[in-house]
Amino acid sequence: MAESFLILAQAGGGNPLGTLGFLVILVGIMYFVMIRPQQKQLKEHRALLSALKKGDEVVTSGGILGKIHLVDERTVTLEVSSGVRIRVLKTAISAKGAVAEGTPAAPATAAGEKKEEK
Numbered sequence: 001m002a003e004s005f006l007i008l009a010q011a012g013g014g015n016p017l018g019t020l021g022f023l024v025i026l027v028g029i030m031y032f033v034m035i036r037p038q039q040k041q042l043k044e045h046r047a048l049l050s051a052l053k054k055g056d057e058v059v060t061s062g063g064i065l066g067k068i069h070l071v072d073e074r075t076v077t078l079e080v081s082s083g084v085r086i087r088v089l090k091t092a093i094s095a096k097g098a099v100a101e102g103t104p105a106a107p108a109t110a111a112g113e114k115k116e117e118k
Contacts, residue, residue: 049090052071056096057096057097059096060088066080076090
């Protein structure tokens with residue numbers, strides 16, 4: 001029993017600089033993988049919101065497509081159809097440039113249907 005305590009005591013004496021170096025490397029990896037891309041995306045979204053102007057087509061985070069009718073400090077009035085206007089927060093705008101109405105949707109096929117080759 002005394003021998004097992006001696007073995008554990010000898011094994012536990014690692015280099016503290018190695019552990020500190022590992023933690024520094026781990027924090028550096030987390031910064032470049034998680035924090036930096038998120039800050040870049042936030043900066044791009046702020047630039048998008050500051051560049052909004054009347055007539056731009058936008059998509060909200062809820063999926064509503066519309067053309068900007070009026071831009072206020074915190075809100076945007078969108079015209080979603082002829083004569084139909086809604087107010088949304090500026091922060092709800094997720095993208096600029098909506099899908100054109102005349103663009104056909106991709107054809108949907110049922111899961112059981114197979115193409116017949118002749």
